[in-house]
Amino acid sequence: MLSVIDTLEYHVSVRDYTDKKIPDEMLEQILEAARRSPTSSNMQTYSIVVVKNQETKKELAKFAGNQKHVETCDTFIALCADISGVDEACQIHDTKLAKSLETTMVATIDAALVGMSLCLAAESHGLGTVMIGGMRNNPRGVAELLGFPRGVYVAFGLCLGYPDSKSALKPRMKSEMIIHREQYFERRSDNFIEYDKELASFYRANGKESPDAAWTGVVAKQLENIKRPDLKNALESMGFSFD
Ligand SMILES: Cc1cc2nc3c(=O)[nH]c(=O)nc-3n(C[C@H](O)[C@H](O)[C@H](O)COP(=O)(O)O)c2cc1C
Secondary structure (H helix, E strand, C coil), rough: CCCHHHHHHHHHHCCCCCCCCHHHHHHHHHHHCCCCCCCCCCCEEEEEEEEEEEEEEHHHHHHCCCCCHHHHHHHHEEEEECCCHHHHHHHHHHCCCCCCHHHHHHHHHHHEEEEEHHHHHHHHHHCCCEEHHHHHCCCCHHHHHHHHCCCCCEEEEEEEECCEEEECCCCCCHHHHCCCCCCCCCHHHHHHHHHHHHHHHHHHHCCCCCCCCCCHHHHHHCCCCCCCCHHHHHHHHCCCCCC
C-alpha cells in the first residue's frame, strides 16, 4: 500500500480500466476509511451511493455526456450533498431547517472532502480513479435514477477500477502561482503563459492534440458562457437554497 504522500504525489486521473474486480473487503475498507473524513460540525451532510450495476452505470455515463469510463469502471460512486438528515433532526425537535447558501455549501464541501478521501484511499491500494463533475449535467436525472429523497444532489462522481493504462503526471502550475506565504501575492500573467507552453508540450509529448494556449485558451473558451445554466434552478427544485 502506498503512503499518503506518495499516493498524492503520483496522482493521475485514470480513465482506462481492466475487467478485474475490486475485492469487496478492499472497497469496504476504502469506504469506511473515507467516512472518517472531517465533516462540518459533525453534521455529516453527505451521502455516498455505490453503484456496481452495469445498466445503472450505463445510464450515468449518458448523463455525464457519454463518458465511457463511467460505464467501464468497476465501481462508480456518487458523492452527494445531503441535507435530508439535518432536516429530519429539525423535524424531530419541531424546528424548521433554515436552508441557506451556507447549508448548501456545508453539504457540498462535506461531499467534496469525503470524495477526496475515497480517491486517496483507493489510489493508495493501487486503484485508478477519476472524478466526474459531468454528473451535474443532469442532477434531476441522477436523483431519479438513484432514488434520492428531497435534499440530496450529486455534487460529483468517482470512478474506481484497476488501471489498464496510466498517463504521465499532468504538470501543475508553478508552486508560487498557487502557494502564497503569509500574504496573497499578485500572480504574474507571464507565468500563465509559461504554463500554457508547458502544458501544450506535455499533451503533445503524450500524443494528444493541444492548442498553444493549452491552459489560458481552454479555460477562456470553457468559461466564456455560463456552464450548466439550469443548475441553480435544478438544485433549488431539489430542496437546496442559494440565499
Ligand atoms: C470535481 C472534479 C470533477 C471532474 N470531472 C471530470 C469529468 O467529468 N470527466 C473527466 O474525465 N475528468 C474529470 N475530472 C478530472 C480532471 O479533469 C483532472 O483531475 C484534471 O485534468 C487534472 O488531471 P489529473 O487528475 O490527471 O492530474 C474532474 C476532477 C474534479 C476534481
